[in-house]
Amino acid sequence: MLCFQCGTYIADCPIGRHVEEYNPRMIAMMAKLGLKDELFSGDLLWLCTHFYTCLERCPQNVKLAEIISNLRSVVVREGFLHHDFRKVIEALAEHGYIYEMTDFIEEEREFQDPPPVPKANTEEIRRIMKETGLDKLAGIELKEE
Amino acid sequence: MKYAFSVGCTTLARLPGYEISFRRVAEALGIELVDIEGSGCCGTTHLRSID
Numbered sequence: 001m002l003c004f005q006c007g008t009y010i011a012d013c014p015i016g017r018h019v020e021e022y023n024p025r026m027i028a029m030m031a032k033l034g035l036k037d038e039l040f041s042g043d044l045l046w047l048c049t050h051f052y053t054c055l056e057r058c059p060q061n062v063k064l065a066e067i068i069s070n071l072r073s074v075v076v077r078e079g080f081l082h083h084d085f086r087k088v089i090e091a092l093a094e095h096g097y098i099y100e101m102t103d104f105i106e107e108e109r110e111f112q113d114p115p116p117v118p119k120a121n122t123e124e125i126r127r128i129m130k131e132t133g134l135d136k137l138a139g140i141e142l143k144e145e
Numbered sequence: 146m147k148y149a150f151s152v153g154c155t156t157l158a159r160l161p162g163y164e165i166s167f168r169r170v171a172e173a174l175g176i177e178l179v180d181i182e183g184s185g186c187c188g189t190t191h192l193r194s195i196d
Contacts, residue, residue, distance in 0.1 A: 050190040072194040081195065088191045096185030097154040105158055114164050117157060120185025137195065 002060040003028050009054035009064060015047050022047050024054070024064055031071060040075050046082040081138055089138045093129060096120020150178040154186035 005025055010016040013024070022044070030039040039045060045068065054064040075081075088098050095101065101117045109116060126142045129135045135142050148171070156163045171178050 069194045076195040085191060085195065088188070092186060092188050092192075097157070098186050098188055098191060099154060099158045101158065109161060112161055112165055114152075114161065114168060115180065118152070118180060118182070118184055121183030122185070124183065125185060134192075134195075 002062050004060065005029075006059065008059055009057040012053040012057050014051050014053065015049060019047060024048065024068070027068060027071070028062075028064070031067070039071070040078070040080050043082070045071060045075065046084065076137060086138050086140060089129075089134065090140055093122065093126050093135075093140070093142055096122045096125055146175065147177045147179055149181050151181045151184035 003025075005028075007025060010024070013022075015022050016024075027039065027045060048065060048068045050065050050069070052065050054062075055066075058064065091100060092098055097120060106117060126135075130142060152164050168178065
């Protein structure tokens with residue numbers, strides 16, 4: 001393992017700046033020590049939003065955000081998906097976007113002149129989810145239109 | 146010159162300036178942007194975490 005626990009990356013981490021309990025060094029340590037249950041059960045692993053500032057700052061070129069991604073994949077395969085991520089997948093199936101495109105967003109766009117929010121082909125998205133098994137993996141029911 | 150264009154969702158919802166400036170730059174460079182019908186979000190940072 002390349003990490004020597006310097007913590008340089010955290011100074012520029014947008015999550016670390018606002019969430020006091022977010023300490024990715026804990027993730028690295030827990031993974032190294034094999035503390036699977038502790039790591040899988042909390043929010044810690046799911047707070048990273050992939051700004052990738054850690055990749056730019058790390059003096060040892062540890063790709064922390066990538067490690068977090070990979071750890072999440074392992075966790076999901078073992079049947080645990082954080083409820084916030086389940087909501088994101090549900091939103092994607094329902095709206096075709098990971099956020100709901102609200103009236104506010106529409107109004108904002110009208111004001112600034114780009115064309116209206118494109119209507120996503122949600123039927124196609126749901127079909128992809130079904131064929132790739134994402135719906136089962138996430139434990140969600142896909143509504144038929 | 147024509148390019149297919151999909152704005153995605155984060156730019157759409159949170160960073161409208163990116164889209165506006167891109168459309169204007171493309172126009173200035175003589176690039177025609179064709180909005181892809183039915184395109185939505187790729188869900189990348191979230192979905193690649195649970196691949």
